[in-house]
Amino acid sequence: MNALPQGDVRLIEHEVAQRLLVSKELARLAYVALDGTPRVLPVMFHWNGSEVVIASFHEARKIPALQKRPDVAITIDTSSHPPEILLIRGKAELTLVDGVAEEFKLANYRYGGPEFGAGRIAEVDHPGTKMWRIAVRPAWVGVLDFRTRFSGGRTADDFAGRGQGNAA
Numbered sequence: 001m002n003a004l005p006q007g008d009v010r011l012i013e014h015e016v017a018q019r020l021l022v023s024k025e026l027a028r029l030a031y032v033a034l035d036g037t038p039r040v041l042p043v044m045f046h047w048n049g050s051e052v053v054i055a056s057f058h059e060a061r062k063i064p065a066l067q068k069r070p071d072v073a074i075t076i077d078t079s080s081h082p083p084e085i086l087l088i089r090g091k092a093e094l095t096l097v098d099g100v101a102e103e104f105k106l107a108n109y110r111y112g113g114p115e116f117g118a119g120r121i122a123e124v125d126h127p128g129t130k131m132w133r134i135a136v137r138p139a140w141v142g143v144l145d146f147r148t149r150f151s152g153g154r155t156a157d158d159f160a161g162r163g164q165g166n167a168a
Contacts, residue, residue, distance in 0.1 A: 002148045006087075011141040016149075020076040020086045021047040024111050029054060029134075030073040031092070033065045044111050045074075046103035051135040052088060055104030058096070058130035066092045072136055082146035089140035094132050100124055101131040 004011050011017060026042040033039045041062065046053045052074055056063065066072070070091040077085040100121055109117030143149050 006142040006149075007140045009138050009141050011143045012088075012138050014143045014149075016084045016143050016145050017086045017141065020078070020084060021052075022110075023076070023078075025076050025078060027052065027054070028075045029062075030075070031062060031066055032069045032071075033062075034068065039065070044107040045076075046106045046110070048103070051137050053101075053103040053136075054134040055097075055101035055107065056132045056134055057124075058132065060132065063094065063132055066094060066134065070094075074136060083144070085142075085144040087140075087142035087144075088136065088138045090136040090138050093135045093137070095135070097131045097133050099129055099131070101133045103133060104131060 002014075004014075012021075027045045028040050029043050030038060030040045039062070043054045046055075070093070072090065072092050074088040074090075075085065076088075077083055104124075105117065105121055108120040111117075112120065144151055
C-alpha cells in the first residue's frame with residue numbers, strides 16, 4: 001500500500017484511509033461557489049464502502065454550485081501529531097430525497113451516539129422534509145501519515161531534511 005503513488009484510488013484501502021472513513025472526524029468539502037470563489041465546509045459524512053455521502057438540506061446554498069460544478073475535494077484528517085490525512089477528489093452526484101436521507105441518520109448516530117442521533121433526526125423529520133444526498137466516488141486518493149507517506153511524494157529522509165536546502 002505504501003508503494004502506491006498519491007492519486008491511486010486503491011489508497012482508499014490504506015489503513016489510514018479506512019480508519020479515517022469510519023472515524024468521528026469531520027470531513028471538509030471543498031467546491032467552487034456560484035460566484036467563482038472557493039468554499040470549504042466542515043461536514044458530517046457517511047462512508048458506504050464506495051462513496052463518501054454527505055446529506056444536505058434542500059435549501060442549502062451549496063447545491064446550485066455543486067450542480068453547476070460537481071468537481072470537489074474532500075479532506076478528513078486528525079489534529080494529533082503526526083497527523084493522518086485522507087485526501088479525496090471526485091465528482092459530486094446529487095440526488096433529491098423525500099424525507100431524511102438515510103446517510104444523514106447514519107452519520108448522526110456515528111458522530112453523536114444513539115441519543116444524539118435520535119434527537120437530531122426527530123428535529124428534522126417532518127412532513128415535507130427534503131434533503132440532498134451528495135455522493136462522491138473517489139477518483140483520486142491521497143494518504144499522508146508522516147511516518148511512511150509524506151507530502152510531495154518525499155521519502156522520510158527528504159522530509160526530515162526540509163528547510164535545509166537539500167529537499168525540493
